Amino acid sequence: MAFSCSDSTDSNENVIDNFDRKIILENVTDNIILPAFNDFNPRVAQLKESIDQFSISPTLPNLETVQELWFESYKSWQHLEMFNIAKAEELYFLQKMNTYPASVSRIENNINTNIYDLESNNNNWSAQGFPALDYLLFGLADTNFDTLIFYQNNENLAYLNYLKAVVSQMLQITNMVHQDWILIRDIFVSSSENSATSSLNMLTNDFIYYFEKGLRTNKFGIPAGVFSGNNTRPANVEAYYNSTISKILSLEALGAVEDFFSGKSYNTASTGESLKSYINYMTDNTTLSSTIQMKFSDSKQLINSLDDNFSNQIATDNDSMIDVFNKLQEGVVLLKTDMLSVLSISVDYIDADGD
């Protein structure tokens, strides 16, 4: 068996004679998923420590440290949201970490009553995770100084406690999902068959689902109002209370999509086997895979031209948001039809009969 050594991301790759899906799974697991968790998990732990520190000594530098660590973890999170598999799926990891917009009334209610269940109550998905922290760190007052004063006020102790509860929950489920990935790694990479429940099919389906819903719909479509009859929803952008970072987060997410597709390792430049090389193998050429990558880079270009703050962008020039949505939709078409066709991967989890 010969495997292509594709250490560049552009064309000119050899089309290989044979293909081993297990190598894709190993590359994705060992060089993308696990390193991303290795990066993300300590960041959340640090975030929790910083919040604990802030609760002991609520100072401006401590608040800023919390905010900075929140931002860094949120960026890192963008690389994990697409892997809604195994423990993550079971625990509703991504729903608990990043359901936005945050529900202010729910959060306030939880704080006021001090009775809440972040673990098993689905209604609390929008009252925890990064969006809840977004509200608690940036949404309670207009300036950091006023936020600080808010938390220094003993009457608002319940807010501080809720902040701690949210980050504890985030760390706890992150630990669980991370540990599970380490545990199931060997089983996961050896499930290389082509069935509805095999690893590659689940990864591919999750990847497409994320691209369509997580990226196209949630980050662009819904705020731009394409699902609500031109009624824009600027409050639905990711990280609304600190929306200067909404563009950075979306670029990070698109980067994660590009890396997964091309098999690029997390935080290093090397690439390995991936959906891209599998497509090249199945089609005997690089036309389809480069067409897909072109859509990714076109989308990136359009996003780069947007305002850092998507709420502002929507208010001033929503058409440019819709342009990004449309470009991403072109990517959805290629992934859902062309890619799934040539990879012969079923789009659903149901093993229905064919004939």
Place this chain on the structure above:
Amino acid sequence: MKDSTANYFNKHTSAAPLAVFRMFFGFLMLISIIRFWSKGWIHSLYIEPIFHFSYYGFESVKPLGLYTYALFIICAISSFFVAIGYKYRLSVLIFFLSFTYIELMDKTTYLNHYYFVSVVSFIMLFVPCNAMFSYDAISAQKSYKTVPKWTVDTLKLMLGIVYFYAGVTKINSDWLLNAMPLKLWLKSKYDLPFIGQTLMQQEWFHFFMSWGGMFYDISIPFLLLFRKTRSFAFVLVVAFHITTRILFPIGMFPYIMILSTIIFFDAKVHHKILHFTIKILEFFKMKTNNVKLSLSQVNHYKVWGTSRLIIVVFMTLQIIIPLRSLLYPGELFWNEQGYRFSWRVMLMEKKGSSIFKIVNSEADSFFYVNNDDFLTPVQQKQMSFQPDMILEYGQYLGDYFKSQGHENVAVFVESYVSLNGRLSQQFIDPSANLMELKDSFKHKFWIKPLNDEIKGF
């Protein structure tokens, strides 16, 4: 000519092949229904969806809520009665009606082999499969040794039509010259032991399977018909269907075809099967004296003349219906006009992506529909590349949003499809307001033509 026709219809043959066919068919249907139920498909395909795709003219046939389970129970019981030949005519009628009703409830699940079951059970209504070795014959103490030859031949002809058309429709440039879609499907069987990484990846093997499949389908009815080649043909049938069972998710179909083709063998083989069945019954300590006695009776079964007429008309239709696609312009695989009910099996790897845009035609405002809100993943997958389903769903959406108080509703679809490894292209005219279209048997002008030509059938 007239004499020889009359002569043919007066010929008699052993009733044993019909008895064996009936038993196998009944039990396989029973197993199929139990399997379908146990996989949870009654719920996921018929109970869970809020919208169902109808066949043209059968819009009123819908799942019955929880009573759908009762329908499957009726279907299962009747298939068991068919198997044992209990009140055969009534049982096979109930089976035909309940099974066909189930298939008509939602177009999403259309499969050629379900259609085959409906067609065969319709034929069985007019063929005395209970003449021998049935509860009916034994309890009435009147068992028939022979039946009119044409009754057995009809079932053989039906099987022949299925194979022959399945073969003829493989004569096209995608299948024969590009080994598509088998190339994609076989290559993706990477994980099969021994052959997955070797044979399945070889280009010559993809072509061998394509051409072999075509020749197999076309020739097998003839090879089964002649005594000299029959045993060889049956070995081929078993090998072919087992192969397809390993390679593709095709459920019970291979077993149905394997056991059905036994009907081509002569009476001796069928008597052996019947005697073997008696042994099985005796193993379970059942009294078989009456059964054995019934086999020695020598009555000749006469068939109601109208049955003969109905069968002649029906079989003529079976020969004509698969050819109706010739009446439509454009690329058949792309437009799918006259594609169903034609024994076109495994010819396409087709996937689509269709998103619907609800437009207020007066106010220049629009929104996209989230298909997850209305369709299950299986329905979305099937709808995305089939024009009639796109239209039906689009109109459903239009009516739904009208009922929600939206005004001046126009529905457009942004639909892209890829066919047999070609790059995707736009499928439906994006400027066609689906609310203004009507489904019919006429050519669907609102499908954008495929930018390529597939030669052949």
